[in-house]
Amino acid sequence: MEVNDNVINSFADVLPVFNAYTHNRYFIDVFLKGDGKINWKAVANADWIKITKTVGAINHKLPEERIWVSVDWDKVPVGKNKKEAPLGHDYQLIPPGYKVNSSIDFVTADTTISIGISVFNPKLKELKYYKGHIEDKGFVSINAENYSLKKAGKQADWQTHEGIGYSGKVVTALPRSADSQFHLQSIVNNSPVLEYDFYTFNFGEAQVYLQAIPTHAPNSDRGVRCAVAIDDADPVVVDFQTLGRSEEWMQNVLRNASVQSVPQIVNKAGKHRLKIWMVDPGVMIDQILIDLGGWKKSYAFPRVQR
Numbered sequence: 001m002e003v004n005d006n007v008i009n010s011f012a013d014v015l016p017v018f019n020a021y022t023h024n025r026y027f028i029d030v031f032l033k034g035d036g037k038i039n040w041k042a043v044a045n046a047d048w049i050k051i052t053k054t055v056g057a058i059n060h061k062l063p064e065e066r067i068w069v070s071v072d073w074d075k076v077p078v079g080k081n082k083k084e085a086p087l088g089h090d091y092q093l094i095p096p097g098y099k100v101n102s103s104i105d106f107v108t109a110d111t112t113i114s115i116g117i118s119v120f121n122p123k124l125k126e127l128k129y130y131k132g133h134i135e136d137k138g139f140v141s142i143n144a145e146n147y148s149l150k151k152a153g154k155q156a157d158w159q160t161h162e163g164i165g166y167s168g169k170v171v172t173a174l175p176r177s178a179d180s181q182f183h184l185q186s187i188v189n190n191s192p193v194l195e196y197d198f199y200t201f202n203f204g205e206a207q208v209y210l211q212a213i214p215t216h217a218p219n220s221d222r223g224v225r226c227a228v229a230i231d232d233a234d235p236v237v238v239d240f241q242t243l244g245r246s247e248e249w250m251q252n253v254l255r256n257a258s259v260q261s262v263p264q265i266v267n268k269a270g271k272h273r274l275k276i277w278m279v280d281p282g283v284m285i286d287q288i289l290i291d292l293g294g295w296k297k298s299y300a301f302p303r304v305q306r
Contacts, residue, residue: 014116017094018071021127021199022136025070028115030056030106032063038108042067046102048075049117069104071119076100079121094137094201095269098122132197132271133304138294140198141302143167144285148273153192155179156281165286166257166300170213172285173226173278180222180280187227187235191277194285198274200292203266206230207291208274211301212240213284214258225279230264230290231272237279238262255299257286266292 015026030040037059042051052068079098100119105112127134133142145160145167156178158171173192181187208228215224227235240258266272276285289301 013113014118015069016137017099018117018119019094019134019136020073020076020119020121020123021134023071023073024136025068028067028069028104028106030058030065030067032058032060035060041107043105043107044102045105046076046117048072048077048100048119049102049104051104069117073121076119076121078123079119081122094120094135126271127199130197130199130271132199134198135200135202135290135292138202138292139302140200140290140292141304142196142198142274142288142290143169143304144171144194144288145169146196146304147171147194148197149195151193151195153178153278154190156278157192158194158278161284165213165284166211167287167304170284170286173281173283176281178278178281180225181278184227184235187277187279191227191279193278194276196274196276196288197271198290199271200266200290201269202292203268204292206264206266206293207261208264209259209261209289209291209301210238210276210285211287211289212258212260213286214240214256215282215284222282223280224258224283226283226285227277227279228262228264229275230266233264235275235277236262236264240283264290266290 018024032038037057039057041055044051048071050070050072056065058065077100079100081097083096098120100121102117103114104117105114132148133140150158156173156175159174160169160171162169164170171194181191224240225237227237229235238260240260287301289295
């Protein structure tokens with residue numbers, strides 16, 4: 001049986017959108033459902049589609065093969081800003097327009113299955129030399145050590161330490177003898193701050209997730225807190241403190257991470273800045289996720305792609 005669609009952008013089977021600013025790659029698994037042997041070939045319907053393997057055979061000894069798909073960014077055309085049909089899936093939030101569409105046909109002796117390939121390639125002038133973090137599939141994923149700017153406070157500063165955390169580095173507010181800051185104005189005036197430039201294609205309410213190394217406050221006069229804000233919003237305090245051997249503490253220990261989130265507003269598509277201030281010294285920030293609705297909950301934050 002042959003399965004094909006005439007309208008490229010309405011494939012029922014489609015990979016997530018390839019983003020020119022994050023250079024994604026995705027895989028397709030070819031697998032055997034029953035007994036016997038199947039010879040297959042993969043035919044890319046555009047010269048900018050790159051496939052790691054184009055022919056193969058699967059049988060009971062080798063029932064599955066994985067094919068990686070990527071894009072030759074020197075060959076793919078620039079996308080046009082035009083209305084388009086829905087992509088048939090909800091795990092990307094790049095707005096319609098600026099897409100280049102094609103497909104890969106997987107062909108056996110009696111069946112052709114087409115997989116839609118869609119590339120977001122607008123060549124935006126304001127992103128040509130942009131050094132910040134860029135949204136992909138409805139979220140921005142950042143490793144804490146990759147800040148755009150760091151400013152020291154009156155008593156403390158952020159320092160990077162290697163060999164710890166999911167990213168392999170954490171940023172820590174030190175020294176531990178520095179005073180905690182309890183009021184928003186003193187946080188802004190006195191605390192060290194990390195700043196992260198980021199760019200979004202979507203806007204609206206977002207959740208800013210911070211992942212820290214799980215620690216307890218050293219005494220009752222201290223907490224395990226920082227504060228965050230997007231653009232010119234007032235800082236919002238994020239508290240990683242847990243009490244005793246609570247269920248939250250146990251989960252933090254099992255995954256070696258403490259994750260907290262606060263709502264923020266991304267008021268327009270385009271350039272923005274996330275700020276993270278120290279509230280208590282000793283807080284160790286590992287990763288950051290700005291979710292505009294695209295993150296599918298997972299054990300770890302999505303991998304940073306640049």
